[in-house]
Amino acid sequence: MTGHIIVTDEEHTRTIAMRRPEKKNALTQEMFLAISEAIEQAQSNPDIRCLILTGRSGVFTVGVDIRDFLDAARTEADPVTPRGPIIFLQSLVNNKKPMIAAVDGAAAGIGATMILHCDYVLAGATASFSCPFVQFGLVPEGASSLLLPRTAGHQRAFAMLVMGRTMSAEDARQAGFVNMVVPTGHALNEAKKAARDICALPPDAVASARGLLKLPAEDLLRRIAQEEHVFTERMRSAAAVAAFENFLSRSKM
Structure with missing residues (x-):
């Protein structure tokens, strides 16, 4: 796996940590594939009963590396091979084991989207959640257009997914997609405690109960495909390419 993804197994829990501090854990194609592999391998490992997604260096992830967006926009689309983010999102949908998110710092773009697929979310007091897709000339992805209105209501979803408004950790807790706000830097420790609680329960009963709570995988995958189209x-539009180029030029200053 890429060195930017750290996978550790302890006490029946697999922790998947994003670590690319120089880019605020911005996700590359290789990182998406590495996370997907870690999730998929856990499915057939009976020793792993719970998964934790987290970031390192005080940030969760600012989302897809904009350079990857620009490169994809400038190359001919491959209708056969899905993009790395789609493979990753499909692995989240197909995951059968409880997944906890431990969020410190920024969770932006797909960093916020992946939270909606998790079963339990801990956020540090200074964590933030944002989906600036429309500002880049894009649209929501990862079934967020289905999951966020269902959790937070249409108005909050519109503010976040269309207007690009940022939610604080407390805003997200009130909106329903964060379970608990904890002191900054403590999200991972609290996530490990929650994982121990989950792992102490009968695994078959946990799996059955979780399955009853989740939306059908086919509904989520259908919405992901609609959004991806x-x-x-939009990613290849002149407005989006200009937004990518402007962002990258500003980031060099």
């Missing part, structure tokens, strides 16, 4: 079209 529009997302890919």
Whole structure:
């Protein structure tokens, strides 16, 4: 696996940590594939009963590396091979084991989207959640257009997914997709405690109960495919390319 993804197994829990501090844990194609592999391998390992997603260096992840967006926009689309983010999102949907998110710092773009697929979310007091897709000329992805209104209501979802408004950790708790706000830097420790609680329960009963709570995988995958069709079209638009180039030029200053 890429060195930017750290996978550790302890006490029946697999922790998947994003670590690319120089880019605020911005996710590359290789990182998406590495996380997907770690999730998929856990499915057939009976010793792993719970998964934790987290970031390192005081940030969760600022989302997809904009350079990857620009490179994809400038190359011919491959209708056969899905993009790394889609493979990753599919692995989240197909995951059958409880997944906890431990969020410190920024969770932006797909960093916020992946939270919606988790079963239990701990956020540090200074964590933030944002989906600036429309500002880049894009649209929501990862079934967020289905999951966020269901959790937080249409108005909050519109503010976040269309207007690009940022939610604080407390805002996200009130919106329903964060379980608990903890002191900054303590999210991972609290996530490990929650994982121990989950792992102490009968695994078959946990799996059955979780399955009853989740939306059908086919509904989520269908919405991801719908979003991806529009997302890919928008990603190649002049407005989106200009937004990517402007962002990258500003980041060099």
